[in-house]
Amino acid sequence: MATDISILGLGLMGSALAGTLLKAGHRVTVWNRSAAKAEPLAAQGAAVAATAAEAVLASPLVIVCVLDYAATRQLLDGADLAGRTVLNLTNGRPAEARETAAWVTGLGGDYLDGGIMAVPQMIGAPGALILYSGSPAAFDRHEPALTALAEPRYLGEDPGLAPLYDLAMLTGMYGQFAGFLSAAALIASERRSVAEFTESLLVPWLHAMAAITPPMGTQIDAADHATDVANLEVNRVALANLETTFREQGVRPDLLLPLKAIVDRRVAGGHGAEDLSALVEELR
Numbered sequence: 248m249a250t251d252i253s254i255l256g257l258g259l260m261g262s263a264l265a266g267t268l269l270k271a272g273h274r275v276t277v278w279n280r281s282a283a284k285a286e287p288l289a290a291q292g293a294a295v296a297a298t299a300a301e302a303v304l305a306s307p308l309v310i311v312c313v314l315d316y317a318a319t320r321q322l323l324d325g326a327d328l329a330g331r332t333v334l335n336l337t338n339g340r341p342a343e344a345r346e347t348a349a350w351v352t353g354l355g356g357d358y359l360d361g362g363i364m365a366v367p368q369m370i371g372a373p374g375a376l377i378l379y380s381g382s383p384a385a386f387d388r389h390e391p392a393l394t395a396l397a398e399p400r401y402l403g404e405d406p407g408l409a410p411l412y413d414l415a416m417l418t419g420m421y422g423q424f425a426g427f428l429s430a431a432a433l434i435a436s437e438r439r440s441v442a443e444f445t446e447s448l449l450v451p452w453l454h455a456m457a458a459i460t461p462p463m464g465t466q467i468d469a470a471d472h473a474t475d476v477a478n479l480e481v482n483r484v485a486l487a488n489l490e491t492t493f494r495e496q497g498v499r500p501d502l503l504l505p506l507k508a509i510v511d512r513r514v515a516g517g518h519g520a521e522d523l524s525a526l527v528e529e530l531r
């Protein structure tokens with residue numbers, strides 16, 4: 248069913264969100280600080296608001312997708328938020344989401360926060376995921392329209408949950424990139440093809456290792472770090488070999504050293520027989 252939706256912020260992501268909602272048949276009003284970015288969307292049928300406050304008035308669902316929460320607050324300041332749902336898809340911290348939720352609800356609006364687990368090209372296509380948290384009633388009301396953007400995953404009423412999970416997902420991603428970049432530097436140190444190594448060896452290996460992380464999650468939830476896979480003492484030796492080999496190859500092991508330090512500390516504390524999952528006890 249076509250609904251009225253406003254989008255504030257037409258950068259790469261905001262433009263993709265607006266374009267996808269237009270294609271899905273919704274009535275879309277857009278606003279951006281630099282007006283020129285609204286032109287391609289106007290050509291696709293979007294209404295262009297002259298001010299952010301005017302865009303807020305145009306629709307019951309107001310999506311904000313800008314650089315940071317300071318910009319979010321700045322552009323909503325003075326707008327009449329009563330009866331509106333503000334959905335903030337701007338990347339931020341749980342504490343900022345909670346503060347913004349309190350501010351919006353204090354002005355009579357509903358608040359949803361969201362974490363976009365996709366790049367602009369993925370919006371509206373299979374594989375895109377958006378995490379939501381905040382007002383359950385607002386999520387229920389707008390879920391049918393939001394489904395056009397990505398698979399929606401509602402995490403709970405605490406508005407800080409979507410940014411928390413978003414940042415946890417990014418943490419996993421950056422850890423994977425840190426491993427990939429270190430491995431690539433090691434292979435490149437022998438002038439071997441990184442592309443071939445990545446495709447034929449590393450990616451299948453990472454898939455296999457990803458498959459053993461859900462059982463590790465179960466162990467962490469239960470604080471049971473017994474292992475029949477590989478103990479920390481074995482991992483300590485492997486990481487020591489990595490560090491020495493990196494140095495011998497003239498490659499910086501910097502991205503791996505923090506992990507090695509935590510393994511060393513856990514083993515020195517008498518926990519060498521435990522699973523890798525036990526490192527979470529050192530982190531929290």
Ligand SMILES: NC(=O)c1ccc[n+]([C@@H]2O[C@H](COP(=O)([O-])OP(=O)(O)OC[C@H]3O[C@@H](n4cnc5c(N)ncnc54)[C@H](OP(=O)(O)O)[C@@H]3O)[C@@H](O)[C@H]2O)c1
Pocket residue numbers: 256257258259260261279280281284312313314315317318321322336337338339363364365366367
């Ligand atoms: N791109 C991605 O792959 C991706 C993926 C997931 C999540 N996100 C999140 O989506 C959000 C937007 O990212 P993007 O890639 O669209 O960034 P972008 O292309 O750099 O666009 C930034 C947007 O923020 C606006 N903006 C910045 N400061 C502002 C201010 N003080 N007042 C009003 N508007 C302001 C810009 O307006 P002007 O055009 O006037 O400069 C522009 O519309 C970020 O939080 C990002 O983390 C992006």
